[in-house]
Amino acid sequence: MKNYKTQTIIKEVVGSITCNKCGRTERVIGEKADRSYISNLFHSFDALFDYGSSHDEEKWSFDLCEDCLLDFVKSFKHAPNVSNY
Template sequence: MREYELVEKNLRENELKSVTCNKCGKTKKLYGEDYQKAWDAEEFQSFSCSFGYGSKFDMDKWIFDLCEDCLEEIVNTFKIKPEGFGVNNVATS
């Protein structure tokens, strides 16, 4: 879950101020310039799922964030791991 706050700039726009993992609730407050906030938010991944007509979740759209620890925990339950999983890091299998 990403939380935004409205900040006055030349134009009004939503500015990312924190990211929260929808699974474990870990929150990271974001400070500094835009590039620093983007860098600090990288330990979270954002997901968007759109379900089609006739699906169990007919026409729903889900948007959520997971921290790296929760994402790794979920992926480790997969019978077939995603391509590239564990290639550039110490992810467990």
């Protein structure tokens, strides 16, 4: 015989995204969410600093909106490789 028990599962989800450079914030979920695809307009980055760096063993995580990412890439001396996935 099986006895069943009700469980509540708590799941952490992104409610909003803020660009670390310009401060633009967009809601991703909820009643007042701006658009369901808004998270596609932001990009997350991680920078890992290894031994010998002036930031030994640090990890930097940040998000940039597409506008700030494009401005950042335009400052490159060499353009990044671009391909479709």
